[in-house]
Amino acid sequence: xxxxxxxxxxxxxxxxxxxxxxxxxxxxxxxxxxxxxxxxxxxxxxxxxxxxxxxxxxxxxxxxxxxxxxxxxxxxxxxxxxxxxxxxxxxxxxxxxxxxxxxxxxxxxxxxxxxxxxxxxxxxxxxxxxxxxxxxxxxxxxxxxxxxxxxxxxxxxxxxxxxxxxxxxxxxxxxxxxxxxxxxxxxxxxxxxxxxxxxxxxxxxxxxxxxxxxxxxxxxxxxxxxxxxxxxxxxxxxxxxxxxxxxxxxxxxxxxxxxxxxxxxxxxxxxxxxxxxxxxxxxxxxxxxxxxxxxxxxxxxxxxxxxxxxxxxxxxxxxxxxxxxxxxxxxxxxxxxxxxxxxxxxxxxxxxxxxxxxxxxxxxxxxxxxx
Numbered sequence: 001x002x003x004x005x006x007x008x009x010x011x012x013x014x015x016x017x018x019x020x021x022x023x024x025x026x027x028x029x030x031x032x033x034x035x036x037x038x039x040x041x042x043x044x045x046x047x048x049x050x051x052x053x054x055x056x057x058x059x060x061x062x063x064x065x066x067x068x069x070x071x072x073x074x075x076x077x078x079x080x081x082x083x084x085x086x087x088x089x090x091x092x093x094x095x096x097x098x099x100x101x102x103x104x105x106x107x108x109x110x111x112x113x114x115x116x117x118x119x120x121x122x123x124x125x126x127x128x129x130x131x132x133x134x135x136x137x138x139x140x141x142x143x144x145x146x147x148x149x150x151x152x153x154x155x156x157x158x159x160x161x162x163x164x165x166x167x168x169x170x171x172x173x174x175x176x177x178x179x180x181x182x183x184x185x186x187x188x189x190x191x192x193x194x195x196x197x198x199x200x201x202x203x204x205x206x207x208x209x210x211x212x213x214x215x216x217x218x219x220x221x222x223x224x225x226x227x228x229x230x231x232x233x234x235x236x237x238x239x240x241x242x243x244x245x246x247x248x249x250x251x252x253x254x255x256x257x258x259x260x261x262x263x264x265x266x267x268x269x270x271x272x273x274x275x276x277x278x279x280x281x282x283x284x285x286x287x288x289x290x291x292x293x294x295x296x297x298x299x300x301x302x303x304x305x306x307x308x309x310x311x312x313x314x315x316x317x318x319x320x321x322x323x324x325x326x327x328x329x330x331x332x333x334x335x336x337x338x339x340x341x342x343x344x345x346x347x348x349x350x351x352x353x354x355x356x357x358x359x360x361x362x363x364x365x366x367x368x369x370x371x
Contacts, residue, residue: 001080002031013122020199023070026063030078033058037128038083060160062188064167065197072132079130086127092134093289095252096141105234119151123158131162135369137174137345146183153191165367210229213328213359218298222330225297229328233293234263249284267291275312284319292368299331304342306323311344314351324366
């Protein structure tokens, strides 16, 4: 029995998970992949390399299903218990930002198609590449993904394991020039086993346990509730709160956002950090694509003198809403009373409507990235 299976069974025995046939099948498939990766030699011998032979490349895995079905948890278990050094786990959006930066650098060299050399750079020292939340909305990404992943998988010998809220055939659905993206879907179906995770338990909703997601007025009680929600969603022990690390989230080639608390797809920000500083839609979009849940603390009642902060808050809420991100907030007032007057107060009513919808059971059941 592998460590992966042992860890999974321990979670069931201790009540952290419930028996689920689809999860069990996925764990067993992931365990077989671990065996294949761990049995393969880390490097080819000299004569094999001389002959141009490639190291064994086990078949990858594509896990998809509704929100809260344990996909990220299983990815964590797989990666943590995989006994090889040549592995990497990364959020898909962050990875594509990295790809874009490498492509920019290669194009400066004017050396032809930059995709193959970029794939070679990304594959250095990596035999297994694990992605969380594969979703494709960017046309530029969609146009290069077939060539990029063909090079990574078939030329560089990288085994890909990924999660998504959508089956392969629905990736980039209704996207511009989707026909050019279809070879990527074909590649997934040829090189990765597709596993469905749509069991009966939505662990994310269950962990919130009927808690509210909007707490007002601000104060010790509201702070305690937001803190409780963070630890429920991340399975992190509150007594270790001082060990929760921050994260430097990449936005573009030269910009990043410091996330004070970041764990398992949940981020914590203060209102001042997000809306009292000069930020734009690209900043908020990066947050919305990287995190399935965002906790914003200290939202004030805004007057006419805070029209800039109110405008940024509107942009933030739009980015979170359009990407199905769960918002948990502590605020001085209910949504309808946050910005009663000032430039854009009438337009702010649309944000109020969205904030109310984001507290509904239907919205909370939406998958991350779903519109």
